[in-house]
Amino acid sequence: MDTAAQWAEDGDALDAFPAALSGVKIGYARVSTKGQLLDRQMTALEAAGCARIFADKKSGKNAERPELWTALDYARTGDTIVVPSLDRLGRSIQDLIAIVGGLRKRGIGFTSLHESLDTTTPGGRLVFHVFAALAEFIRELIVQGTNEGLAEARARGQKLGRPKSLTEEQIAHALTLFAEPENTVASIARLLGVSRGTLYAHVPGLAAGRASLLKIDTPKEITA
Incomplete structure (x- = not known):
């Protein structure tokens, strides 16, 4: 199933989620280097009304984001995950869509302050649906380009595959x-x-x- 289909598999992609905002706002902040400070992000999340804030001091390329997984596990149906900006949450468009898609299935909202994205609004849900479609389109272009390159290499008689590690x-x-x-x-x-x-x-x-x-x-x- 492609990314866009996954986003829409549980009904209308533009349906409200959560259907009722009955929970609390949970903030998540992240800095990628030791020299960066969390102060500004924490201040923005507090101003947005977050009752609890989780923070990681890890690179976006680092898969180990323990506080993010704790925040996602802590959230309940009706809650909303809030981040200062989209790049604080996901390492890529695919990563971002996967996380927000998981929240959607659990009835948890998502808000990004810098981009003014809010999945509890029709506009915010539309943006994420477009993101999902765009990510799938890019993936298909990459696959198509790779297959065409391999076909051309085979036509030239070029040997494909990993070279032997030992002569x-x-x-x-x-x-x-x-x-x-x-x-x-x-x-x-x-x-x-x-x-x-x-x-x-x-x-x-x-x-x-x-x-x-x-x-x-x-x-x-x-x-x-």
Whole structure:
């Protein structure tokens, strides 16, 4: 299901949510560097009437936003999540839509002070519906462009896929090293600058053990 369809799957995308504002406003603030201060964001959220405010001091690219998840978990049907601006909440349009879409399903409103977006109003809901459609349109363009590029590369006879992490010479070197009992898989991997998983994936028979690689011949029994 695409992003726009997900946004509208629970009825009319422009339906009010929450249907009744019976709860409280919950603020969320975030700064991305140690040098930034939360003071201005906190002041704006307090002025907006937030009864409780959660704050993270994390980068927007950092998936670990514990206070955001606490705020979302704390909110109940009829409440409204309030942020100083959209970039304080989401790392991308898709991330923003996913979070607000989750709030919508739970009957929780969303307000962004800087952009004057309020999902409890028809105008705010319309903007988010357009955001969802735009995000899906961009995703389809990227997929289409990628597929066209791959088709052109194949037509030129270009080999696709990830290059091997080890050359044939390195593989032969690894086999030679492994023939010595004192050399472990870990030490060989460090020497070649790859992980043990890469070594196992590129060196045939390595996982079967040292004996299979050495192909030890047992002496034939002498019979009278």
